[in-house]
Amino acid sequence: MSIQVAILLAVILAIAIAVAGYLYTTFYSALQYTYIAVTQAYAYSRDGGTEVKLCFMVGGSGGLKIVSVELNGRESSEVTVVVKGRETSEVKAGDAGYVKALFPGFQLAPGQMAVGRVVTLQGFSFLFTPKVSNTEEACPGD
Secondary structure, rough: HHHHHHHHHHHHHHHHHHHHHHHHHHHHHHOOOOEEEEEEEEEEEEEEEEEEEEEEEEEEOEEEEEEEEOOOOOOOOOOEEEEEOEEEOOOEEEEEEEEEEEEOOOOOOOOOOOEEEEEOOOEEEEEOOOOEEEEOOOOOOO
C-alpha cells in the first residue's frame, strides 16, 4: 500500500511542477511583450522617390529596435527613428515619436493605396496604411 501512495504522490508532484512552470513562463512572456502602435502614416514624394513618415507610440514593457520599413513589398534604403526630438536606435515602452523611411525610385500618386509594415530586430512586424499626399505632414507633438 505504501508504494502505491508514493507513486501517486510522485505523479501529483510532477504534474504540479509542470503546471507551475507553464504558468511562470506564460506570465513572464506576457510581461515582456512590447508593441508599436502606428497612430498615423504618411507617404509623400521626395528626391525622386517616396518617403514614409510613421507616427507611433510604444506599449507594453521593454524595448524594440526598428530595423526596416517596407512599402508595397519594397524595403526602404534608410530608416530614421526619432523620439523626443532625438534620433535613436531603440524605442521603449511609453515612447512616442516618428519613423522616416526613404524609398528611392518608387513613386506613389496622391490617393493611391499603399500597404506597409515596420520590422523590428526581434522579429515583430506592425502593419500600416499610409495616407499618400504631396507634402510631409506633422505627427502629434512634433
